[in-house]
Amino acid sequence: MNDALMHALDRISRVRGVRGSMFVAVDDGLVVAQLLMEGVNGKAVAALAASLARKVGGASGAIGAGRVQFAQLAAEGGTLLVAPAAHDLLVVALADPNVNVGLCRLEMVRAAETSVR
Amino acid sequence: MADDIRTISDALARDPASLLYADLSELLRRRGDVEQALRVAEQGLARHPEHADGLACLGRIRADRGELDRAREAWTRALAVAPGHVGALKGMGFTLFRAGDARGAVELLALVVQAAPSDEGARRALAMVRREAAAAPAAPAARAGAAGERPPVFLGLEGAAADILLCDDRGRVIAGGLTGADASDVSELAAAALAGVSGEAQRTAQYLGLGAWGTIVAETDRANLVLAPVTAGALLLVRRDRSVPIGLAVRVAERALGAASAWLERQGA
Amino acid sequence: MTTTVVELWTQEPLLRFVGQASARLVVVMTPAGQVLAQHGFARAVDLMGVAALGAAIMASSAALADLVGEPRYGTIFHAGQRHGIHLAALATPRGPLVALTVFGRETSIGLVGFFFEEFAAALRSAAPAQPARGPILAENFEAELGQSLASLFRR
Amino acid sequence: MSLVNFTTREITCKIVYYGPGRSGKTTNLQYIYSQVPNERRGRMVSLATQTDRTLFFDFLPLDLGSISGFTTKFQLYTVPGQVYYNATRKLVLQGADGVVFVADSQARQLDENIESLQNLHQNVLEQGVDIRGLPMVLQYNKQDLPRDLVLAPAELDDALNFRSLPSVPADALRGAGVFETLKAVSAEVLRKLSQGSAGREG
Numbered sequence: 001m002n003d004a005l006m007h008a009l010d011r012i013s014r015v016r017g018v019r020g021s022m023f024v025a026v027d028d029g030l031v032v033a034q035l036l037m038e039g040v041n042g043k044a045v046a047a048l049a050a051s052l053a054r055k056v057g058g059a060s061g062a063i064g065a066g067r068v069q070f071a072q073l074a075a076e077g078g079t080l081l082v083a084p085a086a087h088d089l090l091v092v093a094l095a096d097p098n099v100n101v102g103l104c105r106l107e108m109v110r111a112a113e114t115s116v117r
Numbered sequence: 118m119a120d121d122i123r124t125i126s127d128a129l130a131r132d133p134a135s136l137l138y139a140d141l142s143e144l145l146r147r148r149g150d151v152e153q154a155l156r157v158a159e160q161g162l163a164r165h166p167e168h169a170d171g172l173a174c175l176g177r178i179r180a181d182r183g184e185l186d187r188a189r190e191a192w193t194r195a196l197a198v199a200p201g202h203v204g205a206l207k208g209m210g211f212t213l214f215r216a217g218d219a220r221g222a223v224e225l226l227a228l229v230v231q232a233a234p235s236d237e238g239a240r241r242a243l244a245m246v247r248r249e250a251a252a253a254p255a256a257p258a259a260r261a262g263a264a265g266e267r268p269p270v271f272l273g274l275e276g277a278a279a280d281i282l283l284c285d286d287r288g289r290v291i292a293g294g295l296t297g298a299d300a301s302d303v304s305e306l307a308a309a310a311l312a313g314v315s316g317e318a319q320r321t322a323q324y325l326g327l328g329a330w331g332t333i334v335a336e337t338d339r340a341n342l343v344l345a346p347v348t349a350g351a352l353l354l355v356r357r358d359r360s361v362p363i364g365l366a367v368r369v370a371e372r373a374l375g376a377a378s379a380w381l382e383r384q385g386a
Numbered sequence: 387m388t389t390t391v392v393e394l395w396t397q398e399p400l401l402r403f404v405g406q407a408s409a410r411l412v413v414v415m416t417p418a419g420q421v422l423a424q425h426g427f428a429r430a431v432d433l434m435g436v437a438a439l440g441a442a443i444m445a446s447s448a449a450l451a452d453l454v455g456e457p458r459y460g461t462i463f464h465a466g467q468r469h470g471i472h473l474a475a476l477a478t479p480r481g482p483l484v485a486l487t488v489f490g491r492e493t494s495i496g497l498v499g500f501f502f503e504e505f506a507a508a509l510r511s512a513a514p515a516q517p518a519r520g521p522i523l524a525e526n527f528e529a530e531l532g533q534s535l536a537s538l539f540r541r
Numbered sequence: 542m543s544l545v546n547f548t549t550r551e552i553t554c555k556i557v558y559y560g561p562g563r564s565g566k567t568t569n570l571q572y573i574y575s576q577v578p579n580e581r582r583g584r585m586v587s588l589a590t591q592t593d594r595t596l597f598f599d600f601l602p603l604d605l606g607s608i609s610g611f612t613t614k615f616q617l618y619t620v621p622g623q624v625y626y627n628a629t630r631k632l633v634l635q636g637a638d639g640v641v642f643v644a645d646s647q648a649r650q651l652d653e654n655i656e657s658l659q660n661l662h663q664n665v666l667e668q669g670v671d672i673r674g675l676p677m678v679l680q681y682n683k684q685d686l687p688r689d690l691v692l693a694p695a696e697l698d699d700a701l702n703f704r705s706l707p708s709v710p711a712d713a714l715r716g717a718g719v720f721e722t723l724k725a726v727s728a729e730v731l732r733k734l735s736q737g738s739a740g741r742e743g
Contacts, residue, residue: 028465029496041325043503047496048321054494055317056335056344058201062310064224064297065356066338073318076328080321094325131580134388199492320406324500392546392553418636419616420544420553434553434602434616435586442588442597445632453628521737522545522552523609528728534606534613535724539576 002033008111009035012091015107017099019078023115024050024090032089040094045080049092053082070105081105085112122148134164139171142178151181169195173204185212189305196309197288203233209306210242219250220299225306267304268292270380271373280356283347283377288312291351292380293373307354314344315352332370334363343370347377389425393480396423399508406501408493410469413437413486414509417445417475422483440473440486448475461502463495472498476506478513543638543734551612554730557634559661560643561653562594562622565682568713569643570601570617573723576716577603595621598633608731615727622657631664639676639730641722643713644701646683646691651700658701676729678707680722685712 005023012021013035020036022045029050034042057068073080074097081093081104091108125141138161145154158175165171172195179188189212195205210225226243233239270292271277279300281293288309297303314333322330333344336359343355343366355373357366389404391397396414404412404425411426413433419441427433448458464471472487472495485505489498543554558566567587574585581604588597598618605613618637620630634640642661644654665672681697692700694710702708707725711718 024496027494029494030499043496043500044324047494047500048324050494051497052314052317052321052333055314056333059307059310059314060335060337060342061228063295063303063307063356065335065340065342069336069338071333071335073321073327073330074332074334075322075330077322078325078327080325080327201492390549392544392549392551394548416544416636418555420555420636422544432583434614435583435600438598438600438602438616438618439586442632445635446597446629449628449632521735523611523731523735525735527609527731527735530608531605531727531731532724534608535720535727538578538581538603538605539720540578541720 004114005033005111006035008091008107008114009033012093012104012107012111015095015100015104017096018104019094019096020045021091021093021108021111022046023085023111024092026050026053026084026088026090045092045094049080049082050090052080053084053090070109072101081108083108083112085115087115089115091115136161136165136168136170138164139168139174142171143174146174146178146181151178154178155182167198169199169202169205172198173202173208176205176208180208180211185215188212193288193305193309196306197286197312201232203229203236203239205309206232207239207242209309210246213301213306214246214249218297218299218301219246221297221301221303221306222246223250224297267294268380271376274369274373274376276356281373282307282311282354284308284311284352284354286312286315286350286352292377295354295356311344311352311354315346315350318344319346332367334367336363341366343367345370345374347374348381351377351381353377388427389423391423393422395512395514396509399505399512400425402508403501403505406504407487407489407498409487409489409498411436411486411488413440415441415484415486417441417482417484426488436486441484444473444475444484461499463499465495470495470498472502474502474506476509478510479515480513481516483509543730545611545734549612550610551614552608552734553614553616554638554727555616555618555636556639556641556726556730557637558617558619558641558643559630559634559657560622560680561645561650561657562624564622564643564645564650564654564657565711565713566619566622566641566643567593567595567599568682569641569680569711569719569722570599570619572713572716572719573603573617574601576720580604581606594623595619596626597621597629605727609735613731624656624660627660627664630660631667634661634664635668637675638733639678639726641678641680641726642701643680643682644697646681646697646710647686648690648692651692654697654701673704674733676726676733678709678722678726678729680709680711680713680718682711682713682718684710685715685717 009021020040022034023032024046025032029047031042031046036042056071060068071082078097079095079099083091085091091111122144125137129135129137138157142154142158155178162171172191176188176191192205192208195202206225206229210222214222223246226246229239230243271281278294279296282295282304283292284290290304290308294304295307318330335342341357341363345353347353353374355370400423414423415421415437419438421437424433451458461474470489474485476483487498543552545552558569560566583602586600590596601617603615618633620633662672679702681694709718709722713719
């Protein structure tokens with residue numbers, strides 16, 4: 001499975017502006033597989049992205065909007081993208097602020113499907 | 118129970134800073150000694166204002182005294198500290214039910230049962246509320262008034278009172294409103310659930326070296342949500358149907374953000 | 387929530403860590419199980435039991451690592467149903483320390499681990515070197531000890 | 542190393558009950574636990590095998606109250622006595638402020654006592670501690686057994702107590718000598734603090 005995960009991450013990382021991508025266990029906030037540019041703190045991205053996803057997911061559920069299928073935190077200095085995958089995993093990408101979110105989203109959803117297999 | 122009360126009072130007397138006050142208060146409440154339960158809870162919360170178990174207990178005491186608004190306030194505070202707090206969610210479900218919103222109560226209690234499958238009380242309450250919801254006609258019209266009483270900050274924007282909500286970081290509604298699937302007002306619940314999100318987003322951006330955060334966009338099963346910080350502490354939520362493109366939802370959020378900032382500035386916030 | 391520190395330099399880093407990681411209980415102790423700082427415990431004597439067991443787990447797993455020729459485990463994590471336990475060793479100018487963190491489902495092992503690194507760094511930079519120590523108790527302490535023990539044994 | 546908090550004026554000391562298997566170390570702690578009022582003790586932790594032999598250690602925290610203006614707390618530990626548990630004995634011994642050596646007074650157990658005492662010396666030495674500076678008390682347990690089975694305190698002193706340490710005859714099961722032992726070791730440990738030779742904090 002790991003090869004397939006790494007291959008999926010590789011495709012995300014090819015999107016211009018992506019600094020790193022990973023599979024994260026949503027309950028633990030721990031990295032399952034990662035592909036990062038130098039200087040990106042994978043542990044921090046995994047822990048914080050999973051925590052944010054849980055909070056946003058909780059809020060969405062509480063207001064009756066159901067499960068979160070894709071979430072994006074846009075900030076001055078970058079963008080954090082999160083998509084849920086099977087086996088309680090998340091696909092997470094950290095990218096530049098001007099990244100093509102549509103393209104990135106497409107690759108992340110594809111990666112999420114990879115994790116099912 | 119009398120023995121338990123004595124044991125816990127003794128332990129609390131030895132260590133007044135202990136969190137056991139919440140257990141003691143709950144035991145007193147169950148014994149029917151509501152006034153003393155209230156005193157114990159208030160004393161404990163003076164020391165531990167952010168203690169979710171204590172706040173949830175205070176809510177139950179307020180409800181026992183028939184003070185439903187103050188009960189809801191305590192539960193809202195508990196949910197702001199601990200968004201998934203089972204006791205507080207149960208309490209909120211109870212207030213919705215009492216206010217005639219059985220469907221809203223069903224949604225909440227279903228969350229509780231999901232979070233705490235072994236909670237028999239919650240299961241029974243859910244079953245009972247479900248029967249009521251099936252029997253009751255949809256959407257008590259009286260409840261739709263809640264949003265109407267709030268300041269008309271988003272006037273002129275689509276969904277001004279049903280799909281746009283301004284709340285603070287303590288889980289309190291400031292303006293706008295959000296309705297549930299049955300058109301009942303779920304603003305307070307939403308505000309409580311959103312309380313932790315703003316701080317979490319800020320912390321995430323800070324630790325990842327991303328600077329100030331601008332928006333969170335979430336595509337969910339039933340809606341597109343846009344969240345944005347207004348001023349320090351205030352958070353805006355805009356909900357749009359899944360069929361509305363994300364880009365458009367973000368535009369609406371930007372306009373709402375402008376309206377909210379201007380209004381907050383006029384209020385001197 | 388109650389926080390108490392035996393050595394003051396631990397306080398600021400501890401409070402910060404508790405807030406960041408949303409920890410329920412934290413104990414900072416020596417490898418022998420002596421408590422330097424704690425957060426979240428209501429009774430000092432319960433705390434001592436937890437510290438003794440935490441120090442023992444750390445010591446025994448270090449000995450186990452030595453036996454199987456592994457580098458010593460820096461961190462041990464126990465994933466429970468309702469609570470997780472994070473147990474880690476850290477070196478400071480004050481000497482080696484052990485920190486035990488108990489956390490609930492409102493946070494995660496990833497967050498605790500991430501913020502623990504900051505906590506460890508803050509403790510390292512705040513820790514004083516070992517000071518020399520003069521006499522502590524008065525010379526005539528024995529009468530008081532006798533009374534204390536007599537009351538302890540209800541004699 | 543006893544931990545001293547000058548701000549809150551608290552002292553915490555670690556005392557280890559050492560000795561051969563079945564000499565009565567756990568019994569000492571159980572008796573203390575049964576006698577001390579609830580608010581002065583914590584929960585007794587016993588890591589034991591199914592047959593009630595100590596596997597890792599027993600642990601009992603005690604609150605002695607105020608001594609010379611310091612709130613004084615003791616942590617009592619036992620070690621497993623059986624020979625093959627030496628690794629865990631070493632771990633429990635780490636940072637001990639005082640040791641109670643619980644000897645089995647039965648004549649046929651003398652070799653086990655000597656062996657355990659030697660093992661104690663070796664383990665203390667391995668930790669870079671000079672045993673002559675370590676507060677220590679000997680307890681001659683099971684003195685209640687028939688005279689022809691046990692050695693008298695004087696005989697045990699001859700065989701085990703070369704350094705003229707305080708020694709206490711005891712029947713830990715019924716509590717005789719348990720209190721006196723704890724008192725003797727407490728005095729030794731605190732005397733060291735009053736003399737200022739405790740070395741370092743923590």
